[in-house]
Amino acid sequence: MARSNTTRRRLLQGLAVGTAGLAAGRAGAQQQDESIASAVGVEAPANDAGRGITAETLAEAEKLFDVRYSDAEREQILIGIDDWVERSARLRAVNKPNGLAPACVFDPRLPGVSYREQENAVRSSGRDPGPVPSGEADIAFAPIWKQAIWLRQDDITSRRLTEIYLDRIARHADRLECFVTVTPEIALREADQADRERAEGHYRGALHGIPYGLKDIIDVAGVRATWGATPYRDRIAEADAHVTQRLREAGAVLLGKTTSGAIAYGDRWFDGITRNPWNPNEGSSGSSAGSASATSAGLVGFAIGTETLGSIVSPSQRCGTNGLRPTFGRVSRTGAMALCWSLDKIGAIARSVEDTAYVLAAINGHDPMDVSSLSAGFEADLSRDVRGMRVGYNPAWFEGAAEADMAALNAARDAGVELVERSMPDLPYDALFAVVEAEAAAAFEELTLTGRDDELVWQDPPAWPNTWRRARFISAVDMINVDRLRRQVMNAAGEMFDGVDAMIGPNFAGAMLVITNYTGHPCLAVRSGYAQQPTRTIFGGAADDSETTFQVPHVTSLWAPLFEEGNILALGRAIEDRLGVVDDRPEGFA
The missing domain is CATH 3.90.1300.10 (Amidase signature (AS) domain)
Structure with missing residues (x-):
């Protein structure tokens, strides 16, 4: 069953904890959000400060990331938190096709190590295949x-x-x-x-x-x-x-x-x-x-x-x-x-x-x-x-x-x-799983944000839909x-x-x-x-x-x-x- 619009809005806005974003240009950015979001089929974020993120919200969110802040620290985080969330929403509204690779590229080669140069050649085993059966x-x-x-x-x-x-x-x-x-x-x-x-x-x-x-x-x-x-x-x-x-x-x-x-x-x-x-x-x-x-x-x-x-x-x-x-x-x-x-x-x-x-x-x-x-x-x-x-x-x-x-x-x-x-x-080594979980969630973000992940046949807890939703709560620092x-x-x-x-x-x-x-x-x-x-x-x-x-x-x-x-x-x-x-x-x- 498809999610409600309220649930989709919450997914789109997300939960972000960190430094405050810049507020300049919010009105123009909101208009751009709506046009881009409409093009990719995602609901645009509302331009308001009534998201309900409070010190209590942060205190509960801390449990997800195994961190603990004081009341004063939470109050400081709240300053500008709406800008941070809105910035994330604008990012999500940008069309990112599956083939668009991240700017940071993995290279398996180790620094200071030289690798043998090879010709392009395969030498067969030389075995006799026998006659065609x-x-x-x-x-x-x-x-x-x-x-x-x-x-x-x-x-x-x-x-x-x-x-x-x-x-x-x-x-x-x-x-x-x-x-x-x-x-x-x-x-x-x-x-x-x-x-x-x-x-x-x-x-x-x-x-x-x-x-x-x-x-x-x-x-x-x-x-x-x-x-x-x-x-x-x-x-x-x-x-x-x-x-x-x-x-x-x-x-x-x-x-x-x-x-x-x-x-x-x-x-x-x-x-x-x-x-x-x-x-x-x-x-x-x-x-x-x-x-x-x-x-x-x-x-x-x-x-x-x-x-x-x-x-x-x-x-x-x-x-x-x-x-x-x-x-x-x-x-x-x-x-x-x-x-x-x-x-x-x-x-x-x-x-x-x-x-x-x-x-x-x-x-x-x-x-x-x-x-x-x-x-x-x-x-x-x-x-x-x-x-x-x-x-x-x-x-x-x-x-x-x-x-x-x-x-x-x-x-x-x-x-x-x-x-x-x-x-x-x-x-x-199991901590490394976060890489595939987060990258896959990013590659198929559109399915999560639109609720189309519900169309996938496999919906058990280990399946992609649940993994992608859970990946939203991986700390960027982690x-x-x-x-x-x-x-x-x-x-x-x-x-x-x-x-x-x-x-x-x-x-x-x-x-x-x-x-x-x-x-x-x-x-x-x-x-x-x-x-x-x-x-x-x-x-x-x-x-x-x-x-x-x-x-x-x-x-x-x-x-x-x-x-x-x-x-x-x-x-x-x-x-x-x-x-x-x-x-x-x-x-x-x-």
Whole structure:
């Protein structure tokens, strides 16, 4: 149910405690407020001093921020408080499109540290793909490194590969609820173009002719990009995202837009819940829900996902895919929905480690239109012998760890790496969550102020609507100190990675998923085995009281120093080869 006008007015005016604003020009500012507010659909603030903010109001507000002022101090704060509130209201009335980034830009690089220059080159593992299988499912589930060789050798056409995937999407996608929009016309046109180009001797690289799925928060001109959310379900993209352009230049074939949890959170979107192919009774986790589900079920060759705080790693864990989250700034976000400007990253979801390297090679590169974009070459050698590689780990992470995590650690040891103990200091890492909460609330302020956040399907306490409302009460002073804590964590992570080529551990152990997202370090989620699990909620707990369990996949995380994705790709391939689980398929989709 929509909020009352009174409630909306209070949201618009807000509660601000601080120094007094300037009163000059209030009449002209009020007139401007009304015209701007009308244009963006937000109620303008009333120009009066009767907001009811008293010393008692401040005394109650102090409880939210864990501060305590004297009566005299409160009386002093009240002087000019109406000007402060009105200034905030004028700011809110200004139209700020989703793509408008803050002036302060996050840079993961540490001062005084030099980073290795790299060429743009990926060396394949050199493995023999064997002949093209006779069964279409076998072709569909083949990793793209095999498909790329078959295409280049003219053993199969992109047209046939695309038709296989379109047929599988038609048969399975509804059950998994993993596609928002399928684009068969685009797919077949791009497949035919790829076949013509290869026949003419024009080879664009490993992705040339490979069909893929694109997360629905990334734009394709003329195609819906709904962000998974009811308020945007009819949104049509006006231009291609930078990543879309890079993939088209690489010759990849767009099959369609895969589902995203609403506003890049979870697996619940405006028209359903995306399913885990290994247990369709449960969601696929998110927010790259459809990308992981479709890849796991063999509906695409690979998919593009995004991660702000686990949205590649978590659905890869649930669906058993390999997910590569690159160094922050390596891949442009231009044309992708902004959730958290200082955290958002775009990466690959695939069925083998080697595949993720080819995808990153295609989308890596500087973009002057993205203020956070960095210019960094990308080297990876998938044939690299990892013997002697120094790999950090914390023994405490593996106490009581899943069998698959232990198997991954043992596989790394068997590959000849040197395991080195590493740890991070005891810091309040959960305080960092304020960054994503506040940035997301700012990015989608319009939904909160107009009451349109009520249109989002998920309305539980952990969901975005409540988070955004609560974020209004984050102190600006505390936010700056959170950012200072983030700098402290970056320095500590730099020390942890000093002298090692990679780190290994369970995905969520030691707050490493949180730490490395906030520091910008790359992560590779490697499929490492299986576990017996009940049907789970989005947060991993049992969804019901049934004692029924399902065999579901498990992945283990590898982390690397900034810009050194090549290290974890080589290590991940070595682990993958030794564990021998990557080719297994979910029943019902084989």
